[in-house]
Structure formats: structure tokens, C-alpha cells
Amino acid sequence: MSNIRLTKLFNFETGHALYGYDGKCRNVHGHSYKLAVTVIGRPITDRSHVKLGMVIDFGDLKKIVKEEIVDKFDHATVFNKNTPHVELAEELKKRGHNVLLVDYQPTSENMVLDFSEKIKARLPEEIQLHSLKLQETETSFAEWYAGDNEK
Numbered sequence: 001m002s003n004i005r006l007t008k009l010f011n012f013e014t015g016h017a018l019y020g021y022d023g024k025c026r027n028v029h030g031h032s033y034k035l036a037v038t039v040i041g042r043p044i045t046d047r048s049h050v051k052l053g054m055v056i057d058f059g060d061l062k063k064i065v066k067e068e069i070v071d072k073f074d075h076a077t078v079f080n081k082n083t084p085h086v087e088l089a090e091e092l093k094k095r096g097h098n099v100l101l102v103d104y105q106p107t108s109e110n111m112v113l114d115f116s117e118k119i120k121a122r123l124p125e126e127i128q129l130h131s132l133k134l135q136e137t138e139t140s141f142a143e144w145y146a147g148d149n150e151k
Contacts, residue, residue, distance in 0.1 A: 004055050005130055007038040010065055012074035016106040019083035028077065028088075034135040037065055037119060041127040056127050068118040078106040108134050108142035116144045 015030035041055040051057055077092060079085035081101035089099045104110040112134040120129045128146060135141040 003040050003042055005038050005040045006055050006058070006061070007036055008058055008061050008065065010035040010037065010062075010070050012070045014073045014075070015077035017077075017079060017085060018105055018107065019080055019085050030077075031136045033073075034133075034141075035065070035069065035115070036131075036133040036135075037061065038130040038132070039123065039127050040130040056124065064119060064122040068122060069115055072100065076100045078102055078111075080105050108136045108140070112142045112144045116149075 012033050012035070013030060014033055015028055017028040018025045020026070039056060039061065043053050043055055044051050046052065076098040077089075078100045079089045079102070081089075081103060086101065089101055092099050102110075102114065104114065112132050115134065116129060116132055119132070123129060130146055132144040133141055134143075
């Protein structure tokens with residue numbers, strides 16, 4: 001049986017600021033992110049299996065990505081917890097805002113790396129994460145490919 005790639009698309013709204021950056025993105029701002037998640041595996045051939053013919057149920061993939069990424073990042077503001085933005089984050093939290101403090105500068109590049117680790121940890125053993133595409137604007141995106149990161 002051949003390997004098949006499946007892709008599911010997700011959308012979420014997230015704010016962030018890039019501390020120390022020399023452009024406009026040092027200011028708090030937001031994006032309408034689009035995330036494409038592609039997995040690879042072999043379709044189930046066991047005729048008694050309820051998911052016969054599927055690599056992974058799209059609903060199962062949706063559950064993983066929704067719980068790990070979308071539910072956490074949607075309508076949140078993301079700051080690097082190792083910057084003075086922590087003070088702003090604490091003030092926003094006090095006022096009831098959804099704030100995420102991460103261990104990295106919240107660029108698309110670093111977010112897609114973070115997302116790859118979170119998704120890989122939740123996939124069934126027989127399913128591999130093939131790629132992620134995180135689109136920040138209509139013309140800008142970051143991509144992660146498993147093949148580029150093999151050891």
C-alpha cells in the first residue's frame with residue numbers, strides 16, 4: 001500500500017509583538033493566520049476497522065490541532081516570556097485578556113516550529129507529520145517539512 005498525504009486547513013486570529021525588532025512589528029498587532037497541516041501514512045486495510053481506507057480520520061486530526069494550537073492561540077496575544085513584554089502581559093491578564101507567554105520570539109518561523117512539536121507529540125505512531133504551512137498575511141508564510149529536519 002502506498003503512502004498518502006492528507007492536509008487539513010485551520011484559521012485563527014492571534015496578536016503578538018516582536019520585542020527588540022527594528023520595524024513596525026515591535027508594536028502589538030494581530031494576524032488572521034492560516035495553518036495547513038499535512039500528515040503522511042498508509043490507509044488502514046483491516047476490513048473490520050471502523051476507519052477502513054483512512055490514513056487518519058480528518059476529525060481526529062482536527063481534534064489534535066484544535067486542542068494543541070487553535071484553542072490556545074485563537075484570540076490570544078503572544079509574547080516572548082524572556083522580554084520586558086512580560087509586564088504588559090501581566091497587565092493584560094489582569095484585565096481579562098487571553099495572553100500566552102512562550103519561550104521564543106513569536107515569529108511565524110518559531111511558531112511553526114512550536115506547532116510541529118505539539119502536533120507530532122499527539123499523532124498516532126503510524127502517522128507522521130509531513131509539513132506545516134503557517135500563513136501570516138496574504139503574501140507571507142513560514143513552512144516546516146519533516147524531510148528538512150531529519151537527523
